[in-house]
Amino acid sequence: MENTDNTLLEMQQQMQQLKEKLNSQKIVNDQLLRNSCKNTINRLRFKANTPYLFTVIAVICLPSFFKMGLSTAFAIYTLAMLLVSLVATVYCNRFLPRNMDQDLVTVAENLHKYKKLDAEWLKVAGPMLVVWIVWMVWEFFKQNGGEGYVFYILLGGIVVGLVIGLGIGIKIRRDRLDAADELLSQIEEIKQLK
Amino acid sequence: MTEREFEKMVREHRSTIYTVCYMFSTDKDEVADLFQEILINLWKGSGSFRGESGLGTWIWKVSLNTCITYDRSQRHRPSTEPLSMDINLYEDTDEGSRQAELLRGRIAKLGPFDRAIVLLWLENLSYDEIGQIVGISAKNVSVRLVRIREQLKKMQ
Numbered sequence: 001m002e003n004t005d006n007t008l009l010e011m012q013q014q015m016q017q018l019k020e021k022l023n024s025q026k027i028v029n030d031q032l033l034r035n036s037c038k039n040t041i042n043r044l045r046f047k048a049n050t051p052y053l054f055t056v057i058a059v060i061c062l063p064s065f066f067k068m069g070l071s072t073a074f075a076i077y078t079l080a081m082l083l084v085s086l087v088a089t090v091y092c093n094r095f096l097p098r099n100m101d102q103d104l105v106t107v108a109e110n111l112h113k114y115k116k117l118d119a120e121w122l123k124v125a126g127p128m129l130v131v132w133i134v135w136m137v138w139e140f141f142k143q144n145g146g147e148g149y150v151f152y153i154l155l156g157g158i159v160v161g162l163v164i165g166l167g168i169g170i171k172i173r174r175d176r177l178d179a180a181d182e183l184l185s186q187i188e189e190i191k192q193l194k
Numbered sequence: 195m196t197e198r199e200f201e202k203m204v205r206e207h208r209s210t211i212y213t214v215c216y217m218f219s220t221d222k223d224e225v226a227d228l229f230q231e232i233l234i235n236l237w238k239g240s241g242s243f244r245g246e247s248g249l250g251t252w253i254w255k256v257s258l259n260t261c262i263t264y265d266r267s268q269r270h271r272p273s274t275e276p277l278s279m280d281i282n283l284y285e286d287t288d289e290g291s292r293q294a295e296l297l298r299g300r301i302a303k304l305g306p307f308d309r310a311i312v313l314l315w316l317e318n319l320s321y322d323e324i325g326q327i328v329g330i331s332a333k334n335v336s337v338r339l340v341r342i343r344e345q346l347k348k349m350q
Contacts, residue, residue, distance in 0.1 A: 007300070007346050014297035015316040018283075021290035022209040026280045028229070033208070034201055036233060103329025104310060107259045187307075 058082050070139045077135065081128055088125070092117045108187055122173050126166070133158060195240040203240075204233060207253045212281070214254070216294070217301050217313055218261035222282050229279070232260045247326065254314065255327050262306045303349055308342050315339060 028036075058079075065075045095114040137158060140151060195203070204211070215228040235256050243252055283291045283298075301309050307328065314324040321332035328335070 008343065011297055011300060011312075012316060014293045017290050018213065018294040018297065019209065021283075021288075021294065022212060022281070027208050027212050028279055030205065032278065033204060036230060038197070102259075103255070103327060104259060104262060104307060105329035108263060108307075111263045 069143055070136075074135055074139055077132065081132055084128070085125065088121050092121060105187055112187070119173050122169065126169065130162070133162060195243070200237060200240060203249065203253075204236065207250070210250070210253055211257050212279075214257040214261055214313065216283055217298055217309060218264075218306075222279065222284050226279055228261055228264060231264055232257050235260045251323060251327060254317075254319075258310045258313075258327065262310065300346065300349070304342065304345065308338070308345070311335065311338055312342055 062075060062079060065078065066072075092114060095110055095117060137155060140154060211229060211232050212225070215225045215232065219225045219228055236253065239252075239256055243249075247255070283294045301312060304312060311324060311328060314327060319327075321335040324335045325332045330338070
């Protein structure tokens with residue numbers, strides 16, 4: 001036990017040293033801190049309006065599908081996909097902690113639920129997006145009969161984008177779930193004490 | 195809370211916020227990312243802060259919650275202007291920084307909740323206050339601290 005007490009005593013002294021060091025230094029320049037606070041506030045105000053902005057953009061863009069000669073079925077599928085995405089996002093966000101001033105266990109549990117749901121949603125959203133992309137390629141193919149180098153450049157771009165996007169998406173999903181599982185095991189351990 | 199009041203609050207408590215960021219990070223960029231993320235959550239929560247738990251406790255809660263639940267996969271968001279810090283405990287070579295690194299190294303070996311508990315304990319908060327922040331009873335805080343001590347002993 002003596003070793004442990006020594007460790008804790010040492011940690012207390014190290015904490016004290018850290019405090020003294022932080023108190024003697026600026027940490028962040030006042031002007032930078034002020035700018036960061038302002039940026040934070042502005043970013044949050046913008047972020048709050050982003051879903052509405054995207055919905056408006058989607059509604060505006062949809063008529064141009066018809067002008068480009070894309071089929072009605074494809075336009076309907078696009079609209080349905082956007083709507084489903086919007087509903088799923090709103091539903092998942094219900095579990096996202098609105099503020100971080102609840103206790104750690106409650107916040108971590110809510111976040112865990114959110115991350116699980118978000119990961120589940122990706123299982124639906126991924127195939128839905130693949131169908132949309134394949135369909136889009138087919139629509140363009142129908143238009144020019146797959147002739148001309150522009151079509152192949154477009155096709156190549158889509159395939160590369162799809163592969164990179166899927167790779168990144170899978171990695172993010174796995175990282176998120178790993179982090180959520182680590183939190184969950186700690187919550188379970190802490191709850192056993194209750 | 196007005197923007198000016200918010201700035202003042204952050205200025206006054208920046209060493210607490212920095213300490214939490216440092217203890218939950220792996221490099222100086224992550225410290226800056228976490229610091230900004232905490233600012234976001236403090237601002238979001240400032241409207242509903244009623245002062246029941248005291249400003250210091252509230253800042254600890256928000257800071258710890260942010261660091262524990264921070265999504266590392268979203269680091270360096272392009273929309274975020276990086277915040278450069280005047281202090282870099284990872285690279286500074288003075289004795290204070292060296293000791294801080296040793297402390298961080300020890301704490302980093304613990305799980306996120308234990309890290310939070312030990313940090314609050316090192317901050318000399320009472321078991322009641324620690325329990326309130328973590329969401330467990332004061333008695334369980336003491337049980338948990340005994341286990342943390344044992345864990346630290348095994349790390350020797």
